[in-house]
Amino acid sequence: MSRTSAHLERAGIPTASIVGTGFTGMFDLLSAGLGIEGLPRAEYPGMVATDPDDVLRAKVATTLVPRLLTALGSTPTPKAAPHREPAPADIVCRGDLDEVQEHFTREHWTDGLPVVPPTLDRVRRFLDHTPRSPEEILGVLPPEQRAATVWNVAVNGVMAGCRPEYLPILVAAVEAVCDPLFRVEDIGSTPSWEPMVVVSGPGVRKLGFNTGPGLLKVGNQANTSVGRFLRLYLRNVAGSRPETGTDKGTIGFTFNVALAEDDEALAGLGWPPSRVEQGFDMADTVVTVRSVVGTASPLYSSGATLDEHLASLVQVATTTTGGWVGIGVAKNHWHPLLVLNPSIARLVVAAGWTKDDLRRHLYENTKVPAQWLDRTLADGGLTGTTLDSLVREGRADPVFAESADPDRLVPAFLRPEWTDIVVSGDATRNQSRFLINNHNQGVPVARRVTW
Amino acid sequence: MTDDPTAPEFAVVWPSGPIRTQEFTPAPRPDDWSGRTIAFVWDYIFRGDEMWEVIRAELTDRFPGVRFTGYDGFGNIHSTEEREVLAALPQRLRDRDVAAAVVGVAA
Numbered sequence: 001m002s003r004t005s006a007h008l009e010r011a012g013i014p015t016a017s018i019v020g021t022g023f024t025g026m027f028d029l030l031s032a033g034l035g036i037e038g039l040p041r042a043e044y045p046g047m048v049a050t051d052p053d054d055v056l057r058a059k060v061a062t063t064l065v066p067r068l069l070t071a072l073g074s075t076p077t078p079k080a081a082p083h084r085e086p087a088p089a090d091i092v093c094r095g096d097l098d099e100v101q102e103h104f105t106r107e108h109w110t111d112g113l114p115v116v117p118p119t120l121d122r123v124r125r126f127l128d129h130t131p132r133s134p135e136e137i138l139g140v141l142p143p144e145q146r147a148a149t150v151w152n153v154a155v156n157g158v159m160a161g162c163r164p165e166y167l168p169i170l171v172a173a174v175e176a177v178c179d180p181l182f183r184v185e186d187i188g189s190t191p192s193w194e195p196m197v198v199v200s201g202p203g204v205r206k207l208g209f210n211t212g213p214g215l216l217k218v219g220n221q222a223n224t225s226v227g228r229f230l231r232l233y234l235r236n237v238a239g240s241r242p243e244t245g246t247d248k249g250t251i252g253f254t255f256n257v258a259l260a261e262d263d264e265a266l267a268g269l270g271w272p273p274s275r276v277e278q279g280f281d282m283a284d285t286v287v288t289v290r291s292v293v294g295t296a297s298p299l300y301s302s303g304a305t306l307d308e309h310l311a312s313l314v315q316v317a318t319t320t321t322g323g324w325v326g327i328g329v330a331k332n333h334w335h336p337l338l339v340l341n342p343s344i345a346r347l348v349v350a351a352g353w354t355k356d357d358l359r360r361h362l363y364e365n366t367k368v369p370a371q372w373l374d375r376t377l378a379d380g381g382l383t384g385t386t387l388d389s390l391v392r393e394g395r396a397d398p399v400f401a402e403s404a405d406p407d408r409l410v411p412a413f414l415r416p417e418w419t420d421i422v423v424s425g426d427a428t429r430n431q432s433r434f435l436i437n438n439h440n441q442g443v444p445v446a447r448r449v450t451w
Numbered sequence: 452m453t454d455d456p457t458a459p460e461f462a463v464v465w466p467s468g469p470i471r472t473q474e475f476t477p478a479p480r481p482d483d484w485s486g487r488t489i490a491f492v493w494d495y496i497f498r499g500d501e502m503w504e505v506i507r508a509e510l511t512d513r514f515p516g517v518r519f520t521g522y523d524g525f526g527n528i529h530s531t532e533e534r535e536v537l538a539a540l541p542q543r544l545r546d547r548d549v550a551a552a553v554v555g556v557a558a
Contacts, residue, residue, distance in 0.1 A: 001494055001557040004528045004537060008492075011541035012478045014551040018502065020558030027557060035473035048497045048558040056498060060505040068506065069513075072484070072551055078475040086465040096458045109466050117461035146468040155466045180534070236466040331531050381496040381558065440531045 002027050003185070005041075006034040009076060016071035017041040018064065020048055025245035026188070031076075033143040033239065033246075038076045042067035049381055088134070088151045089120060108241055111232050111255070115159040126154035126164040130171060132450065138171065139178025142185040143246045144239030148174050152237055160229035166207060166222065168449045172287035173197050173230050176445040182289065186441040187240045192249030193293040193438040195230050196256040196337075198422060200275040201263070201285030203449055209260035213426040215339065216257050216433070223258045230289070231255035256292055262424040265342035269349045274422055277355070278446050285449040290335065290420075291442020296320035296434040301344055306351040309344055310361055313432070317366045320434040321412040326373030327380055329387065329396050333440035334414040338362075342427040359416040366413055371406035420444060480551075486516040487550035492540065493522035494529035497556040506553065520547045528554075 005015040019027045019041045031039035044064050051059065086092050093103040100117045104110045116122070127134055127150070134151035141148050150171060157170045177184050177195065187195075199209055210220035218224045234240045240247045266273050275286035297319060301312035321336065328334030338358075340348075348358055370387055377385045387410065390396035400410050413419055425431065437443070481487055489510065493499040499522075507519050525543055526536030544552060 001528065001554055003533075004492060004494075004540070005552075005554045007537050008541060008544070008552055008554070009478055010475060013541060013544055013549065014478045014480050015554050016551065017557070018499070018553065018555030020497070020556065023557045035475050044502070044556070044558060048556065053501070056501060057505050060502050061509055064502065065506055065509040068553060072489075072553075073480055075477045075480055076475075077477065079472075081472060082470060085467075085469060089464060091462045092465045094460060094462045096453050096455075096460055099452050100461050100463055104466075117463045118466060119461055119463055123464060140471045144467075145471050145473070147471055149468055152466060152468045155464055159466060232466075237468050239467075333531060381498075383496055383498050383500055385495065 002030040002034060002039060005039055006031060006036050009036060009039065014072065015040060016068050018044055018068070020044045021046055023248065026248050029244065029246045030143045032079050033145050035079050035145070036076050037079045038074065040071035040074045040076060042071045088149070108244060109236050111228065111235060116161050118155045118158040122158045123151070123154045126157055126167045127151070129165050129167045130450070132171065138174050141178065141234075141238035143188070146237050146239065148178055148237055153233065156233045156236055157229050160225050160232050161221070162225040162229055163207075163221065166226060168451050169199060169203060169207065169226055169287055170229055172447040172449045173226070173289055174233060175447045176287060176289040177230070177234070179445045181443050182445045183441050183443070184234070184238060187234055187238065188247035188249060189438070189441055190248055190250050191293050191438055192252035193291040193442055194253060194256050195234070195289050195442060196292045196435070197226055197230055197258040198261065198274070198288040198290065199258055199285065200261040200273050200288070201449070202283065203285030204260045204263065209258065211260045211262040211424045215425045216259060218257055223260060226258040227255050259339065259422060260424060261422050262342060265345070265423050265427060269342070269345055269423065271345065271349065271355055271423065274420060275446070280446070280448055286446050287449060288444050288446040290337065290444040291438045292337075292435045293438040294320070294324070294436050299432045299434060300430055301432065302430055306347055306353070309347055310365075314362065314365045317362055317434055318368055318412060320436060321366070321368060323368070323372035323376030324436065325368065325412050325414070326376040326387070328414055328439040329373065329390060329400060330377060330382060330385055331439040332395065332414075333443055335418050335420065335437040335444055336413065337420045337422065337435040337437070339425060339433040339435065340421055340423050341425045341430060341432045342423055343430060344432055345423045355421050356416065358421065359419045362419060363411065363413040363416040366411070367409035368412045369406070370400070370408045370410045373410065374406070484510065484514040484517050484550070488518040488520055488548050490520045490525070490544055490547065490549040490552045491522050492525055492528060492552050492554045494556065495527045496529060497558040499556040502555065520549060
């Protein structure tokens, strides 16, 4: 919302923004990141979502309106340029390991874990692994509107515990995040999503990514440090931090370990890897970054027939998406990820199915009660928005409002082609996994790695 | 800090990047809202429509001739089309002779 107000102010239209108590700090920080101090706002006291109608009306009349009048009369100012900030190669701290950790903790440059001290020597060793200039600007990241450069990618890669040779993967991940389609400006949204790096291509084996047991657990240096890197980068360059108020994720979870696709398993199946489906060449290594806002209960599937496994996939997909797909319907974006075990994929292939056949089956057969979605829309604060209203406004497919029965079943997948399938994991087990993204926030964006 | 005299010392660099500053000149504010048009630009969440009804009533009592223009026709600033909506918004407000915009709701 601060984006809207700042935009209007720059267009010469005075504004006053209504901000609930829990968001005043974030509003001020985001506004400052947009170059404006004192962007006028009026605080609605307390929490809108739980106030009865009469309480809301009283609060607006007696408290909010006077504050709005004050805000409408106040004039924001340009944000002062920061005191001289360090140049890339400036030394910001000298000390032993403990002193460096303390300094970085005070400055909010860590994720709560010790970091590898980013010395010039270590950073330069990273830069030896890219032909790109350290000064190259990959993008500008909100909320602090700081430049993402190859240099500061290397610095954070050092800190995260990456090996120098991972740098091209890290650069590609940041390039993906800088794409406007990804919507990194929403990284601090209430539902608390975390980015996930998905790696597909020869770089998986070259750099030693894990595609076997413990696929998404910490433990493998490549998977773990690359995942940690991206979260650290979004703290240190984008400026998204819960403790300073720029990240309003309410509960959240930890950083996602990078997911690596198993090319050898796919070759045995005759299925194309995800990067080829995305339009890249087989010889490319591709990084895709996507949001993950939730994961499923364990997805065991068993039986000698495909139908038995499909039944399990559909059942778990149903409970995974739950009502949250309602927000996906409202935002017209919904990009689930199925991490499919190679042994299960083998069964699917043996039945003569392609990945698209599996996508279509999930799309046609995974359905949830409409009232789950309507309830979630209400709980998420989307005032007056229901499946019925979305269909009437032409914003949702008519299939979502074929009757008024709240128990009617509606699709939990919006488009078959929006379901990503990555084959990976311990082929001696029968576990797969669904991960859901946060609708239009963190739409999967892919970049080719440049070595 | 460690007491170990053999502990290595590290000289470390900054993990962040330069702020890309943006120019800003504030819009002038009217002295009085009587006879002026105030818009409500809404993200279609958190009961902004209910708030707007109360806000209109309260401001009408305080400022003779104040006019209001609601969120219909402005687009949803929190939708997938946010960027397109924002691009068109200033002109849409000017077309309605809007003197100021109440923007809401973040909660």
